[in-house]
Amino acid sequence: MELEKILYQYFGYSYFKPGQKEVITSILEKKHTLAMLPTGTGKSLCYQFPGYLLEGAVLIISPLLSLMQDQVDQMMKMGEKRVIALNSFLSQEEKRYAMNHLDQYKFIFISPEMVNSDWVVNRLQDIKVSLFAVDEAHCISQWGYDFRPDYLKLGELRKKLGNPITLALTATATEKVREDILNSLGLSNANRVVTTVDRPNIALVVEKWNRYNEKFDRLFQLVQELQPPGIIYFSSKKVADQTASFLRGKGVGRVMAYHGGMEQEQRILVQQQFLNGQLDIICATSAFGMGVNKDNIRYVVHFHMPLQLESYLQEVGRAGRDKGPSVAILLYVPGDEQLPFQLAEGELPSSAQLDWFFSSLKSNPDFLKENSTISPDLRKMGGFTEVQWRLVEDFLSVHLIEGIPLELIRDKMKRFVEERLASKHTNIFKMKTWIDSAECRRLNILQYFNENGDTQITPSQCCDICGVNLQNYESRVPQEGEKEEYLMWKGFLRKLLINESAPK
Template identity: 35%
Template sequence: MPKSTRNVVDIATAAKRLLGFKSLRPGQNDAIQSLVEGRDTVLVQPTGSGKSAVYQIAGALIEGSTVIVSPLIALQKDQADSIEASKLEATAVVNSTLSASEQREVLDRIEQGKVEYIFLAPEQLRKPETLDRLRAANVSLIAIDEAHCISHWGHDFRPDYLGLAQVIEALDHPPVLAMTATASREVRAEIIDRLGLENPRILLHGFDRPNISLRVDQFSSKDEKCESLLRRVEFAEKPGIVYVSTHKNAETIAADLQQMGVDALCYHGGLKAKQREEIQNKFMSGEVPVIVATNAFGMGVDKPDIRFVYHADVSDSLDAYYQEVGRAGRDGEPAEAVLFYRPQDISAQQFKTGPTHVDSEGLEAVYNTLVAMKGPMTRDEIVLETGINARKLVGLLHKLEETEAIRHLESCDFEATSAHPLSEIIEAAAENQRLQKQFRKQRLQKMQSYAEWRSCRREFLLRYFGDDYAGPCGNCDRCEQLRIMPKAA
C-alpha cells in the first residue's frame, strides 16, 4: 500500500538537513522522489554511488519504519553505524550474532515503533515472530540490497531471497526499493518478477567507468597464462585483486606470488569465517597489497584505491565479471582490468554449472512430509521431520515451489498444494533444473563473446547492461590496436 507522504517534498533541502549533503548524486533525487510517491523502484548504480542514502532520506521523509534487507552482517553493521553517526534516526540490526534475549529486546523496540531503520538478513524473515513484529511496526518502506541475489540469471543467487515476495505482501506491499550495482536486462526482469514489484520505476546510472582500462590477453597454454599473470601482478601498481574460480587456484597463485616476493594472501569460502575476516581487514587496511580470491570476496568491499582487478579464470557471467571489475579505481584514478583467457577456460567453467539431475530422494522426503501433515509446516518442523539440514532444505523447497507442488504462505509456513503424482513433480523439477543449466550456459556464452570480441570492449559491456554506448572508448586493448593499425591503401 502507498505510504502517507508530505504533499510537497524538497528532496535537496531534506538531504542537506538530514545528511549534510551539498548536492545529490545522479539518480538519487529520482529514486527518492519515486519512493515518496509510493512507487516500487529498481535502482542500478555502482557501489559507492550513494544507494544507501536513497533509502535513508526516503525513509526519513515517510512516516513509518524502513526495513533494509542485506545479505551480509558486516554490511548491516556498517550501514547502521553510518546512520547512527549521522544522528539521523534510531536503527536496529537483527541477525544471528545476537543472543535470544538480545533479539527479543530488539524486536520489542521494533514492535513499539521506536526504530526507523531495521536491518535484517533474508534468513531472519523466515521466522514468523520477526514477521509478526514487523507487521505491528508500520513498515512503510522496504529496501533490498544486493537484489541480484534473487536472480538465477545473474550471479550470487541466494535461495533465501526467494521468500521476499511473500514478506512484501505480508507487510501490505509498501514501496519497495531494489538495489544492485550491476544488472542486465534479464536480471532486472527477474528481480521485478520474483519480488512481485508493481509497475516499478527502473533507474540505471553510472555503468561506464572510463578510468578503468579493459583488456583481454589470450593464451594457448596454462603455463603461459600463469606466468604472464604472475609477472603482471609483480610489476603492477598496487593494491589489486586477482580473481580465480577455485580454492586450489587461489592458494597456488598466492603461494607463487609470495615466492616471487609479492606480499599476497588468498581468500576463499573454504577458510574459516575468522580467517576470512582477518585477510580482508589486512587488504582493506593496506597491510597486504594483493589478494587472490574466489568470488566469495567482493560483496561489501569498497576500497577506493584498488589499481587493478585481474581475472585468472573467466567469471560465470558478464554480470559477475563487471561487478568484480568495478571494484577497481573507485577513486577516479586510472586502473586496469585484465582477463587472462584461454578458449578452453569456457569448457572448464561449464563443468561447474551444476548437475542436470535433481535430488529426487530429498524432494520426495519433503513433499511426502508436507502431504502427510495435511496443513502448514515451518521450515524447522520440516527439518525435524525429514532430517535434512536447513541449508539444503531451502533449495529443495524452492524446487518444489517452482513446480507448484507446494506454496509458501504469508506466515512463512509451507503446505502441499499439488494433486499430481510424485513422479510428475520430480520430472517437472528436473526440467526446471535443465533450464537453469541452460541459463548458465548462455551466461558463459556471453562471457566468451566478450573475451573474443574484436571491437570496442567497453561498448560490448555497456550495451549488455542496457546503456546505449557507442565506441571507440580509447581505453581498451581493441581500441588501442585499431589506433595503431596502418590504414588500408
C-alpha cells in the first residue's frame, strides 16, 4: 500500500514531513537507521508508523520520564491503547501487571534505568521486538552534551534481544556524535537520514548589552513590541518567576512562568493554557518545550546563554513550526558565561564528593543494595543534587555489573567527571565563539553540524550579522479580549457543560 494512504488512515496527515518517509522506508526495508531530524518534525512518527506494519512490538528507549509520559498521553489521545511506559513512576503492582502482559502492548516505552533489571530484560526477551528505537540517541555519546552512562548498556541490550532492526533518533548531533552512536549500538552498517538543522523561517539575532539592567530593559521592550506568542528562556527558575511576575505587574499581555519547581497540576495548566492561546508569553527554563506542539510560536528569547549550541537550536526550533516568519533573540552581557560554567559544574559531582562517597561505600557495604542500587541516605549525606546523583548511580551500576572493583570505579569515575567537565567547557566556549563571531549566524551553525552552507535567505530575515530587520516581527495582530463571559460563573458553567449548538 502507498505509505501516504497509511499515514492518513492511522495519523490523519496527508503528507510526510521532511525526512520521515526516508526513515520509515529504510526501516521497512529492514535496515538499521540513524535519523537526525530537527525538533518539531515528528520524530515519534518514525517509530509509530512502522509499528503498524511490522509484526511484534516496538521498544522505545527514552531518557526523560516526563517526555515519555507525554508521548504515551498523546498516543492514547489518538486512540492507541496498546501502549505502556515502563519507568519508575509505576507502582510495584502496575509494574508486575505490565510485565506479565507485555505481549499485549504494541508500543513499549522504557527508561534506561529499567534495563538494569534482569527480570525486565528476561521478559523483554520473551516477546518479539520488531523495532528497537532509541530516542534522544545523542545521550549515548560521551561527546554529546547530554551523555547518560546508562545509555551505554543499550548496545548490550540490543544483542540480548537478538539484534532487532534499530532506529537511533536525535535532533542535533555533530558528525562525531553520530559515529559514536552507531559504534555504541554496535551498528556497523546503517542508513543515515540527516536533514538540515537550518530553519529558514527563523531569524537568528544576538544582541550585546553592557549591563544587566540594560539587558532587562531590552527584554521588557522586546516583549512589548514582538508579535506573540513567545517563549523567554532562562537558566534560573527564580529569574523566570520574577520576570513573569514583573511583566504581569506591568500589564504586558498574559504571562506565566514554567519550570520544574512547580507542582504538576500547575505545570499542566500553564502548558495547556499556552497551547490553547490563553497565554501570550511563557517565562521558562529548559524544562518547557518537550512535547509542546504549538505551531504558531513567533519568537524565542534567550535571556541567559545556553550551555551549548545544540540546546540553543532545540529551543529556538520551537518557534515557527507553521513556517511563518519567526525570530530568535539571544541577549548577552559580558560575564554571562559565568552562569553556564557554574551550571555545568553543578551537574557533576566534585572530586571530594566522590572520595567521600567511595570510602563510605567501602566502610559500610550495607549502603550498596541488590540490583546495584545505592541507599538514598548517601545522597543526602554527601549533598549530591539530583542530577549528580543520577550520574553516580548510573555510572556505578554500569561498572559493577562488569565486576570492576570499587577503587577502580572510583578512579574511572573521577577521570570521567574531569573529561565531562572539559567537554562541557568546550561547548560553552563554542557557544561563546558563535556569539562573538562576525560571520552569518546561520552559516556558522551549519558549519558546526558539518553541513554545506548555501541558504538563500534575504538578509533582513537571516540574522543580525546579515542585517535583520526586527520590525518584520513586531506585533500587528491586536490582542483579543474574551474575558467578560469568564466572570459570569453561571453562564460560564453553562457553556462548559451544555452544548447549545448540538443537534437534539
